[in-house]
Amino acid sequence: MKMLSLVSAALTGLTLICSNPALGASCVTTECHSGISAFKYPHAPVKDGDCTPCHLQRAKEHPVKGAKSFALAAKGAALCKDCHEPMANLKVVHPPVKEGDCTACHKPHGANGRYLLEVADGDQGPLCLGCHDPAPFKQKFMHGPAAVGNCTECHNPHQSAEKALLKGSVRNVCLKCHADFAGILQAAAYVHPPVKEGPCTACHNPHGSPVSMFLKTKLPELCLDCHKPMAKKLAGVKVPHKPVQQEGGCSNCHSAHFSKAKGLLAADEMSVCLGCHGTSNLGTPPLRNIKKDLEGKKFLHGPIKQGSCKACHDPHGSPYFRMLRGGYPREMYASYKEGEYDGCLICHEKNLLRFPETTLYTKFRNGNRNLHWVHVAKTRKGRTCRICHQPHASDGEKLINKEGASFGDWKIPLNFKITATGGGCLPGCHRAFAYDRDKPVVYEK
Amino acid sequence: MKVSGKSLKVNVVQSLLLVALLVTLLSGCAGKTAGPGGPVFFPPAPDEPHVQYLMGINDSTDIEGKPTGFSLLLTGSEQGGVIKKIGKAYGVLAQNGKLYICSIGGAQIITIDFAKKTFDFLKGNVRGPGSLKKPTNIALDKEGNLYVADPGRGDIAVYAPDGSYLKSLGRGVNPEAAKTTIVSVALYDDLLYALDSRGNQILVLNRLTGELVRTMGSDPDGKNSVALPSNLIMDPEGFLFVTNVGKANVMKFDRDGNFLYQFGKSSDRSGGFARPKGIAIDNDGWIYVVDAAFSNVQIFGKDAKSLLGVFGSPGLPAGSLNLPAGVAVSTDNLDYFQKLAAPDFILKKIVYVVNQSVSVINPTVSVYGIGEMKGSKSGGGSK
Numbered sequence: 094m095k096m097l098s099l100v101s102a103a104l105t106g107l108t109l110i111c112s113n114p115a116l117g118a119s120c121v122t123t124e125c126h127s128g129i130s131a132f133k134y135p136h137a138p139v140k141d142g143d144c145t146p147c148h149l150q151r152a153k154e155h156p157v158k159g160a161k162s163f164a165l166a167a168k169g170a171a172l173c174k175d176c177h178e179p180m181a182n183l184k185v186v187h188p189p190v191k192e193g194d195c196t197a198c199h200k201p202h203g204a205n206g207r208y209l210l211e212v213a214d215g216d217q218g219p220l221c222l223g224c225h226d227p228a229p230f231k232q233k234f235m236h237g238p239a240a241v242g243n244c245t246e247c248h249n250p251h252q253s254a255e256k257a258l259l260k261g262s263v264r265n266v267c268l269k270c271h272a273d274f275a276g277i278l279q280a281a282a283y284v285h286p287p288v289k290e291g292p293c294t295a296c297h298n299p300h301g302s303p304v305s306m307f308l309k310t311k312l313p314e315l316c317l318d319c320h321k322p323m324a325k326k327l328a329g330v331k332v333p334h335k336p337v338q339q340e341g342g343c344s345n346c347h348s349a350h351f352s353k354a355k356g357l358l359a360a361d362e363m364s365v366c367l368g369c370h371g372t373s374n375l376g377t378p379p380l381r382n383i384k385k386d387l388e389g390k391k392f393l394h395g396p397i398k399q400g401s402c403k404a405c406h407d408p409h410g411s412p413y414f415r416m417l418r419g420g421y422p423r424e425m426y427a428s429y430k431e432g433e434y435d436g437c438l439i440c441h442e443k444n445l446l447r448f449p450e451t452t453l454y455t456k457f458r459n460g461n462r463n464l465h466w467v468h469v470a471k472t473r474k475g476r477t478c479r480i481c482h483q484p485h486a487s488d489g490e491k492l493i494n495k496e497g498a499s500f501g502d503w504k505i506p507l508n509f510k511i512t513a514t515g516g517g518c519l520p521g522c523h524r525a526f527a528y529d530r531d532k533p534v535v536y537e538k
Numbered sequence: 539m540k541v542s543g544k545s546l547k548v549n550v551v552q553s554l555l556l557v558a559l560l561v562t563l564l565s566g567c568a569g570k571t572a573g574p575g576g577p578v579f580f581p582p583a584p585d586e587p588h589v590q591y592l593m594g595i596n597d598s599t600d601i602e603g604k605p606t607g608f609s610l611l612l613t614g615s616e617q618g619g620v621i622k623k624i625g626k627a628y629g630v631l632a633q634n635g636k637l638y639i640c641s642i643g644g645a646q647i648i649t650i651d652f653a654k655k656t657f658d659f660l661k662g663n664v665r666g667p668g669s670l671k672k673p674t675n676i677a678l679d680k681e682g683n684l685y686v687a688d689p690g691r692g693d694i695a696v697y698a699p700d701g702s703y704l705k706s707l708g709r710g711v712n713p714e715a716a717k718t719t720i721v722s723v724a725l726y727d728d729l730l731y732a733l734d735s736r737g738n739q740i741l742v743l744n745r746l747t748g749e750l751v752r753t754m755g756s757d758p759d760g761k762n763s764v765a766l767p768s769n770l771i772m773d774p775e776g777f778l779f780v781t782n783v784g785k786a787n788v789m790k791f792d793r794d795g796n797f798l799y800q801f802g803k804s805s806d807r808s809g810g811f812a813r814p815k816g817i818a819i820d821n822d823g824w825i826y827v828v829d830a831a832f833s834n835v836q837i838f839g840k841d842a843k844s845l846l847g848v849f850g851s852p853g854l855p856a857g858s859l860n861l862p863a864g865v866a867v868s869t870d871n872l873d874y875f876q877k878l879a880a881p882d883f884i885l886k887k888i889v890y891v892v893n894q895s896v897s898v899i900n901p902t903v904s905v906y907g908i909g910e911m912k913g914s915k916s917g918g919g920s921k
Contacts, residue, residue, distance in 0.1 A: 448794070461794070
């Protein structure tokens with residue numbers, strides 16, 4: 094009887110031992126399942142030594158050679174749902190989550206990375222790229238989070254209401270980090286519409302790209318993809334503006350995101366232009382230093398006075414000499430023909446050079462004799478505007494070329510004077526002549 | 539003769555009925571303010587309207603109101619009751635808030651002041667040197683003097699702002715021309731530009747002295763010459779436009795006489811002409827050209843680079859033109875005419891067109907409003 098009591102007490106003790114969580118301690122002994130307890134970040138039940146939430150004993154004997162005496166308590170996500178919230182109820186669900194394949198990413202017993210992820214130093218790249226195309230992540234120019242494999246900085250690995258499992262709208266996800274940008278954007282006078290309304294991914298590849306600033310394609314093609322009329326125009330220009338063709342393309346003059354200046358220029362129009370055209374070493378041979386031409390001058394050409402270069406020059410290129418907006422002869426001598434002086438006559442009196450006699454279109458006349466016509470429309474060696482006038486600035490009234498037009502090594506002086514009813518000149522071109530609108534001067538033949 | 543009480547009563551009733559009938563008949567001659575089926579728009583629905591026919595003017599009742607039965611009994615009174623008719627008209631001018639109509643049928647100039655609701659004949663047009671015969675067109679100088687081209691008289695009759703006759707200009711100034719017929723006039727400072735339809739040229743006169751300064755509009759090879767010109771107008775920038783029946787076009791000249799360009803050709807397509815007559819230019823540079831053959835007005839944009847619209851074409855119960863001649867455009871009196879416009883149609887300019895063939899549906903002067911519907915996205919294309 095005493096013996097029976099002892100056996101009964103022993104069985105009760107065994108039953109208690111077997112049904113106790115402390116049983117786990119016996120699962121991860123040095124002889125059995127020893128590796129399970131060796132993780133830096135063990136699964137909570139493992140840490141607690143409790144295997145039974147996931148594993149159920151199906152056979153009395155364990156271990157059994159060639160057979161399994163334990164089975165998982167449930168399959169797939171059903172196994173995890175008793176402890177973890179369900180994760181497949183938003184619009185976009187990561188396919189492994191949708192399929193209930195939690196272990197596609199997570200190690201069930203433990204891992205060397207947080208969240209039971211087998212990642213080293215927080216670099217999720219190898220884990221994610223096990224499934225995802227690695228090409229965008231091996232580009233010359235990489236977005237910071239993508240470069241260091243911090244995928245979950247932007248993406249929710251389980252589910253999201255946004256496309257691509259983003260943690261919010263594209264714009265908000267970007268501005269969450271680029272907070273300084275968001276601040277300036279709010280205060281900007283001019284904002285590029287895609288920046289104002291659209292996703293940043295309209296222009297940028299958020300992972301990486303062979304193009305600087307991880308743009309989707311190089312400039313100007315990226316811009317021209319939306320700016321179709323400009324694409325058409327650029328295809329037809331005969332005199333291109335070099336910055337448009339150089340690396341940086343449009344961004345050489347325009348700010349891609351926002352600006353204080355109209356046209357999203359990087360600064361006011363004149364400053365942008367003189368940023369390049371204000372030096373004496375631009376191009377070979379060097380282009381004129383316009384800044385120097387303007388400095389200290391008494392008279393500025395009307396558009397320049399208003400800070401505009403594009404009134405005369407098309408900054409995107411044009412079919413005309415010097416990227417002008419209308420025709421103007423390249424040569425020093427060119428007789429007037431309709432259309433050939435439109436570069437000037439778009440603004441200036443369009444009938445200026447049409448009629449030998451006029452009382453209307455110019456004050457540069459002797460009586461009614463149109464002296465502009467005499468100079469420019471003459472059939473042999475018509476004088477172009479530049480011989481007498483400076484296009485940008487001058488110390489002479491009417492932008493008269495006080496220093497004289499360049500004629501090889503010589504500067505042809507004009508010695509032009511204005512009177513109340515006319516004027517006169519003693520240029521290097523001909524003898525001294527005077528003119529008078531009211532009392533026409535009679536010239537010796 | 540003894541008249542019974544009953545007989546007297548019948549006579550009074552008969553008289554009143556007669557007066558009422560007379561009033562009814564005469565009121566039937568007054569201008570109509572809209573078509574029988576509601577507002578008449580050009581272009582018609584479903585297109586967005588830009589022009590609305592507003593009213594017709596045939597006589598003084600359209601401006602001063604219908605005479606009362608009592609005033610009609612006072613025939614000949616200066617205080618109203620006399621219905622002044624326009625008669626067959628040709629030219630029209632809208633300036634200084636007034637409308638000047640050249641009546642060739644009535645040998646008269648009618649001045650309409652919409653603000654004051656007056657309809658007056660020219661004071662100096664009385665027997666004697668100031669008598670008009672066939673006034674075709676009119677111009678005003680900056681002092682308000684009237685210059686009336688009158689081919690019947692063969693000159694330009696000048697009247698003071700109060701309508702009194704001042705002088706004759708242009709008669710015999712051009713001995714080189716076998717015959718001169720001045721049909722239209724325009725002014726710029728002291729120069730008077732007179733269109734000589736028979737001489738195919740423009741005479742430039744000093745308006746103060748009457749002296750011929752020069753001629754223009756005629757070149758030796760005829761390429762840039764006017765041909766059977768009918769009307770002349772000076773635009774707000776001081777350029778001259780001439781309608782040519784002979785070339786079925788419009789030619790632009792500067793004041794020096796230089797030919798600048800032409801537009802239109804003999805064609806029944808949009809922008810073409812058959813018999814271009816009156817011409818007007820507004821402050822936006824829009825050019826309104828009447829075609830007597832097509833009975834319409836075509837509106838061209840500044841410098842005729844585009845055709846903006848057409849109105850007045852035949853076939854409508856109201857708002858169609860019939861043998862139109864002169865045209866004038868103005869931004870004056872918009873408030874006056876806005877009351878006649880459709881509720882949401884906002885007027886910006888008023889256009890007056892003379893019909894030479896007058897009928898029940900074609901008044902002597904058809905009045906149109908250029909505008910746009912409230913909230914229109916097109917903006918009406920006008921400033």
